[in-house]
Amino acid sequence: MCLAIPHTLIAITGPKTAIGRAGTVEVEVRTDLIDTPAMGDHVLVHAGFAIERLLPDEAAEVEALWESIRAHSVTASHE
Amino acid sequence: MNDSAYNRVLTASRALKELADRPLKFMEVCGTHTVSIYRSGLRTLFPSNVSLVSGPGCPVCVTAQDEIDTVVRLAGMEKVAIATYGDMIRVPGSSLSLAQARALGASIHVVLSAAGALDLARRLPDMTVIFAGVGFETTAPATAAVVLEANRYGQDNFLVLNFHKTVPVVLETLAMDPALALDGFLLPGHVSTILGLSPYAPLAAEYGLACVVAGFEPEQIMAGLVLLALQNREGHFSVQSAYPQAVRPEGNKRAKALLEAVFEPADAKWRGLGLLPGSGLKFRPPYSHFDARIRLGLVDFPAPEPAGCRCGDVLTGRIHPSECPLFGCPCTPEEPVGPCMVSSEGSCAAVYRYGRSEFR
Structure with a gap:
């Protein structure tokens, strides 16, 4: 129920609707819950509604998180 | 790097x-x-x-047995169609599941979105379409958006049986x-x-x-x-x-504003935990005419859990699914006794499908 799938918005079809693409699947997505949806936006879609724009895994916030985890990692184990 | x-x-x-x-x-x-x-x-x-x-x-697992029975009871009414998310269909009620009610002729429709439930109400103008709205804060804003839309267009044959809960x-x-x-x-x-x-x-x-x-x-x-x-x-x-890709510290302000506009906190009954003050949502007065309980004068009658089912203990972390005496026999995803074995997100179903080797 809280599963959400990343989609790319490929067309804005109305004030609250867009077409989202995930892989080869294209579906209508409601955009009520995000500000100023635009073509090319990467969004999380839950139960037919886009609930947030996604930052890429390469974003600085994500990299900073993994830098802090690496700092606590012991390289000797698991090798 | x-x-x-x-x-x-x-x-x-x-x-x-x-x-x-x-x-x-x-x-x-x-x-x-x-x-x-x-x-x-x-x-x-x-x-x-x-x-x-x-x-x-x-969400389906924590929906109280009373609530499951209420939606099954509604499904048997004349000129009523039930719209709900797929996982709800197979949850056993005290007498029937929604799937069994559908086999007996009830009008029950699986929707992928609250918007689909409102579309159904538009397509079935002679029916009262009741959306059994389960889900937490992720899902409730969609219900709020759809209720605002129904209100704007006067879609009076659309009602919500509100099972939303907050975390x-x-x-x-x-x-x-x-x-x-x-x-x-x-x-x-x-x-x-x-x-x-x-x-x-x-x-x-x-x-x-x-x-x-x-x-x-x-x-x-x-x-x-x-x-x-x-x-x-x-x-x-x-x-x-640890999820900056999708979670901003302030959350989704637009979705929270929608929730705030349409709902107010209410007491809610949880499977395994009973009535928890302020853990649910009810419609604010301008939208209470979409509340199926109010419009149809419904009450949830107390219902016992299925005999022997320990879903209430599983979903509160008190026992592991493998400690339930029904786990795997007779309760399986094909023949579930409790909701934790029905839902694709239920712990029992997850352990049954992927984790049994750990607990043999």
């Missing part, structure tokens, strides 16, 4: 082993986390002193449970996409529990566990996000 998900899981596994300097017991709140953990086999990478119990984050209150209840003795919560990623971080602050400040929001990929879950262990190691408890 970027690296692969595989390497990140291994890196986090090493860090978890390094940081867990005493037995640590965390609860993964969200059913989607539970499924990901079992499907990926992540538990095999945990150090032996880190344990993870499943929480009440499967922070139930976590405070579990935080106070001495039998659970948790060291932290792995917080739900997409509920937190809507809520942000601040609603969980009392869990850290008042109950001294580590709180970390995590995403649903194996490496994101492992990152969350590392931060939980780190907070315990340092003895400094706060609410952190």
